[in-house]
Amino acid sequence: xxxxxxxxxxxRKEFLExxxxxxxxxxxxxxIVNLTSYFVMGRGVTVNYSDEIANEILxxxxxxxxxxxxxxxxxxxGTAFGENFICLKVHMMNTLVGNKVIWRKGDVEVSVIxxxxxxxxxxxxxxxxxxxxxxxxYTGERGEIITEAIPDISKFNAFIDTKCIVHIKFNSASNxxxxxxxxxxV
Numbered sequence: 001x002x003x004x005x006x007x008x009x010x011x012r013k014e015f016l017e018x019x020x021x022x023x024x025x026x027x028x029x030x031x032i033v034n035l036t037s038y039f040v041m042g043r044g045v046t047v048n049y050s051d052e053i054a055n056e057i058l059x060x061x062x063x064x065x066x067x068x069x070x071x072x073x074x075x076x077x078g079t080a081f082g083e084n085f086i087c088l089k090v091h092m093m094n095t096l097v098g099n100k101v102i103w104r105k106g107d108v109e110v111s112v113i114x115x116x117x118x119x120x121x122x123x124x125x126x127x128x129x130x131x132x133x134x135x136x137x138y139t140g141e142r143g144e145i146i147t148e149a150i151p152d153i154s155k156f157n158a159f160i161d162t163k164c165i166v167h168i169k170f171n172s173a174s175n176x177x178x179x180x181x182x183x184x185x186v
Contacts, residue, residue: 015180015181016081016116018181019082019183020081022080022183023079023183029080032182033076033183036075036079037076040075041071044068045071047059064107065108065110067110070110073112074112077115078168078170080181080183081115082178082179082184083115083169083170083178084112084115085113085117085118085165086111086166088109088110088164088165089108089109089110089111089163090107091107091109091162118134119135119137120135121133121134121177121178122134122149123177128175129175131167133155134151135147135148136150151164153165
């Protein structure tokens, strides 16, 4: 049974679609998203670490993943959908395009998963913050529908898994599984 104050998965999908509609097609909703991103990030984000070696690794990671472009998308979608799902993929071998290595063994690739593609969250029955897996559905390269379970970052096992998800949720109580959009709330 679902809690009276928590939306069912079907109602959550409606909230996400409404948040998207307000963000993309409503001038006031779009302005809210743009202003929020501007006030949160200003003209951009800089990353810096005091340790020289760590700073070099961080800069390579930031550049390799084009985080300057992704960070605005993360902020916009967080405001519109009330949550972000960020997938971290560890490359277990070099990835080549032609003769050029585009990902080296051990590189971590960051991608943003559309919240509307999350169909469920496996979590402990007595603690919704103890998340095991996220069920992600998407369309593959050949048009096929793919559903996969990707572990939460807290359950990532480098010997078994190549991917994990970091879930950031807004406007939610500590025991809520999902976040809620600012736009839907307004």
